[in-house]
Amino acid sequence: MVHLFTTLAEPLPFPLAERLLFIALALASASLFLWRLLPILKTICRAKRDSDFKLFPLHRRVADFIFEVALQSRVIRQRPLPGLAHAFVFWSFCAFALVTLNHCAVGLGAGFILPNSWLGRAYSYFAAAFALACAVSIAGLFIRRFFVRPRWLGEHVSVESGFIALLIFVLMVTYLADFLVAEGTAAAHGLWWLHTLALLVFLPLLPRTKHLHLVLSPVTVFLSRGEFSKIPPLAGDEDFGLVAGVDLTRIAALQAYSCVECGRCTEHCPATNTSKALNPKEVILGLRAYLNDAGTGSSEPLLGKHNSQEAIFECTTCGACEFQCPVGVEHLPLIIGMRRGAVNTGTWEDERGAKLFLALERGSNALGLPAAERDKFIQKQNLPVFDGTQEYCLWLGCMGAYDPAGRAVVADFARVMNYLGTSYGVLRKEKCTGDPVRRLGNDLVFQQLAESNLELLAQSKVKKIVTICPHCVRTIQEDWKEFGAPPPIEHHSEFLARHMSELPTTHSGEKIVFHDPCYLGRYRNVYDEPRSIVDRAGIRVEAERSRERSFCCGAGGGHAFLGEESGDRISDTRAEQLTATGASTVAVACPFCHTMLRDALTGQGGNAPALVDIAQLAARSLPNSTQSSSS
């Protein structure tokens, strides 16, 4: 029969020899810990400063720290059960702060939490509750990692993580077992030493394993760049992006060392999910391996031994990786940074990529079509020309001006605006916003396009912009800031949602699934506005991967203009996911998604769902509406 004591059993005070042994072991453990940690801190601090880093405003950083670190919000929300288990392990570590201090103090004969006092007892119950939760959680996580073996943790089974899980388990169990033994007994003495050894072995293991995140990740989250896909400006004439180790900044190095290898980024990556070489987790770990190998003073190219150019250019910049990361790693600036390093120095050789760059060097649009085609479209569609007096400038974008599907969307959106009596006009001389070249890392062409367009907007006295393309919205609002002051811009879904009540409703009763564009959802946090339009047109169903987990259509990151030779097609994969909902119509809000899914759905054959833009859904309800074909 096991006797449960109501107080924690402390051992009898130790003789001097034992105390000295404890001190010696503790010093050895701490020294080994520091000896392993300091080189990493040195590497991070030796890296060059982030030229655009601003500590203030602090409130954003503090809020992120509270939600993501203290409350483990991302850890739990994106993977609920294992996330909660991890949260308990983390909270136990925090709850155990005083326990651990007191434990060491007891070893020196100076224990300050009296087990028999009211406060001491209350605290010990509090800690015991967490210890129990932690022990159960860590056991569960161990079973998950070693027996269930989810794909995203990788194929390699890490012995050291198993050992550390065991140590944590021992720490918790030795604490709980103190309630089962009597005070001052040999058992209590033994438990004390077992707990101590577990602690002292645990400490030096931290720096060379992913458990370094215990030390680093709260700092990483606090010091993060803060905005989604925040691409730093190039600093000076010799900065071409992330070419070699010398270009890695402190934040980049800090993030590389913080990766916990959880695989959440990989789980949601469209490239990894279609069997391509790119694996976001491996990108970060590749940077870490590079830093361990060559350091921050090296001129060895980053794209070489530890990261491949092929993989880096497979990224569609959908952002699912960065969105998921619970320890503050920001993948996009790193991936785009490495692309910049390759493109700005001319080491990326890709036939279609070169064609895209040349088209935008010489011409005005990414499709390489003559500007006269745009004029013809404007005339044929009777779009009003912006003359400085209208409220809105309707930015066509390359797809809206030249692509047949994009043009159909513009036409329907214009009909809606006409019906609403909105005053708007289009510019005659738009150039590409530069989104594809920006995400591919061509800063030369991007700067030329941004500056040229900003001048045009200023000259034309544009005050407000609305557009059908989320890539244009993002690029104009955020990326152009580096070169001037872009006017406020919104996406047509935000405009339509605001005016929904003024439009007639035609509810068709059909099932419609909305595909969240990456650049509208994750990049801009707009999920509900397009859904409000869908709700007025039919019965909305959701794909398994929706909202912030939406699966990319494959066009981002310049990929609408590049080839896709390896693995499955991202667009086909997404089309299958959408069709699996049983919807008879797929609704999109981005002309790139529209083009990609049109081809993918056509490939599915006769029973594939129809495809419309939300502008077309809204326009359907207008009087004298002809069902405009979207393909």
Next chain:
Amino acid sequence: MKIIVAIKQVPERDAQMRIDTSGTWIDEADLQWAMNEPDAYALEQALQLREAHGGEVIVLSAGSERVQTTLREALAKGADRAIHIDAHDLAQRDSLNAAQLLAAAIKPEQPDLVLTGLQSDDMGYGQTGVLIASLLGMPHASLILQVEKTEAGLHVKRELEEGWLQHLDLPVPALLTIQSGGSKLRYATLMGIKRAKTKELRIVPADDLGVPANQSVQLEGLATPQKNTAVQLLTGSAPEAAAALIGKLKFEARVL
């Protein structure tokens, strides 16, 4: 190999062109300018030869100050230095006179190879390159797609009609006029542009070359083409009409 590439700056393809008040040229007010496309291929060819065999690539262009932008672009793509022949009277020079001007600038450099584009995107005479060769007394070949350096000189591939190709061997020094599409153009890079700032761009006033403006060919006028539609009715049985249609598409409309 010392290679000189002669480049012309022409109105951008996308430009909306209007005929000016005199009726003899286009209104240059709103135009954007770019490197002549065949010249871009000539530059690419020169750069590839330098990458393979070492040497120097010099770019050369005649015109007003605005041609310096195009010269800088060439430097950004990898040319070593540039020569700007400062001339404001190109409209008063015909192909022969322009060739004389360029030849006068090329001669003192004594290059191993001179490359020009096959023709210009604006006037399209296709003469300037071969005229320069004649003036410099150089062997030349035109419509070149590929150039290889050999022991004795150069081995080139020429594009002829109907898909025929001709291979020639030439000694150096020589002049070649380069056809578009023979190689893949490299894109301009940020690093290239930054490096170009420190490369030499020498300005040579046209007067210093001793070639006054002179025209033996005069441009009398420019007009926009009149669009008319014409209908040809193909008679005969379906197979006959189909054969006739294929013939028209292949040899008249040239879309097959």
